[in-house]
Amino acid sequence: MKNIVILISGSGSNMQAIVEAARVQRWAEKQGAQVVAVFSNRPDATGLAWARTQGLAAQSLDHKAFDSREAFDHALMQAIDAFDPALVVLAGFMRILTPGFVAHYAGRMVNIHPSLLPAFAGLNTHARAIEAGCKFAGATVHEVTAELDHGAILAQAVVPVLPDDTPEVLAARVLTQEHRIYPQAIAEKIAALRSR
Ligand code: NHR
Ligand code: GAR
Numbered sequence: 001m002k003n004i005v006i007l008i009s010g011s012g013s014n015m016q017a018i019v020e021a022a023r024v025q026r027w028a029e030k031q032g033a034q035v036v037a038v039f040s041n042r043p044d045a046t047g048l049a050w051a052r053t054q055g056l057a058a059q060s061l062d063h064k065a066f067d068s069r070e071a072f073d074h075a076l077m078q079a080i081d082a083f084d085p086a087l088v089v090l091a092g093f094m095r096i097l098t099p100g101f102v103a104h105y106a107g108r109m110v111n112i113h114p115s116l117l118p119a120f121a122g123l124n125t126h127a128r129a130i131e132a133g134c135k136f137a138g139a140t141v142h143e144v145t146a147e148l149d150h151g152a153i154l155a156q157a158v159v160p161v162l163p164d165d166t167p168e169v170l171a172a173r174v175l176t177q178e179h180r181i182y183p184q185a186i187a188e189k190i191a192a193l194r195s196r
Contacts, residue, residue: 001028001032001033001034002031002032002033002034002086002087002190002193002194003033003034003036003037003083003084003085003086003087004018004022004033004034004035004036004085004086004087004088004089004186004190005035005036005037005038005039005080005083005085005087005088005089006018006019006035006037006038006039006051006088006089006091007038007039007040007041007076007088007089007090007091007093008038008039008040008045008047008048008091008092008093009040009041009042009045009092009093009094009095010042010045010046010047010092010094011045011046011047011092012038012040012045012046012047012048012050012051012091012092013047013092013175013179014091014092014112014175014178014179014182015038015047015050015051015089015091015092016047016050017178017179017180017182017183018035018089018091018182018183018186019035019051019054019056020183021183021184021186021187022034022035022183025183025187027187027190031187031190031191031194032190032194033086033087033187033190035056036056036057036083036085037056037057037058037059037080037083038051038056038057038058038059039058039059039060039061039076039079039080040058040059040060040061041060041061041062041063041072041076041093041094041095042060042062042094043060043062045060047092048060057083059079061075061076061079063095069095069096069098070098070100072095073097073098073100073101076101077101077104085105085108086108086190086193087108087109087110087186087189087190087193088105088108088109088110088144089109089110089111089186090109090110090111090112090144091112091182092112093111096148097144099146102144102145102146103146105144107143108193109143109144110141110142110143110144110154110185110186110189111141111142111144111149111151112139112140112141112178112181112182113125113139113140113141113142113149114126114139114171114174114175114178115128115129115137115138115139115140116136116137116138116139116140116156116158117140117142117149117150117153117156118149118150119134121148121149121150122148122149124167125137126167126168126170126171126174127167129161129170130161130165130166130167130170134161135160135161136158136159136160136161137158137159137160137161137170137173137174138156138157138158138159138174138177139156139157139174139175139177139178139181140153140155140156141153141154141155141156141181141182141185142154154185154188154189155181155182155184155185155188156181157174157177157178157180157181158177159173159174159177
């Protein structure tokens with residue numbers, strides 16, 4: 001069985017979309033894959049409670065309790081590896097990961113970023129897209145590499161930017177599309193890992 005571990009920092013709506021797709025599409029039976037655990041760097045992430053209702057292991061590792069990024073990443077890596085992951089999924093995970101952590105999961109870690117990469121890597125993507133006068137925005141699923149938001153693109157979705165959009169309204173429109181493309185891209189990635 002290919003184990004999937006999901007990292008979140010907040011509400012975890014993408015995590016929820018992935019867990020629900022796995023159930024509805026019978027990934028365990030058809031793909032030999034299962035979501036096994038969820039980790040958050042924020043103890044107050046509301047997604048953790050939902051994950052527990054699904055019978056998933058759900059744990060927080062507060063990055064503020066560690067002296068350095070390396071120390072946090074080392075602890076997170078050990079916690080993740082206890083679940084023997086085939087794929088690590090960043091779903092609204094808000095901590096930049098160190099090169100050592102990224103190298104350890106090379107080729108088996110993906111992220112969803114709320115912009116049409118390579119435009120608007122980094123934070124505050126929706127405000128920046130509106131400010132730039134973009135007519136379209138979207139989301140990108142990509143491989144995680146040491147360089148932030150620069151790994152190979154696996155999937156994208158496009159939405160219009162409408163005249164009166166606020167960052168919040170645009171974010172909600174993009175998020176709906178994230179919930180569609182992220183589970184799909186993960187299913188394709190799992191299939192690719194299986195046929196290697
Ligand atoms: N780590 C690496 N090495 N490479 C990537 O591509 C990564 C990554 C870690 C997270 C998600 C990313 C996004 O989709 C992601 C991709 C957090 C920040 C950030 O600046 C930037 C990009 C992403 C996630 N974080 C601040 C930090 O100091 C903290 C911000 C906060 O806590 O609100 O880590 O956009
Ligand atoms: C999503 O829009 C995701 O693309 C974005 O945060 C939201 C998380 O929502 N990710 C980042 O901005 C990463 N820096 P969720 O917790 O409900 O899935």
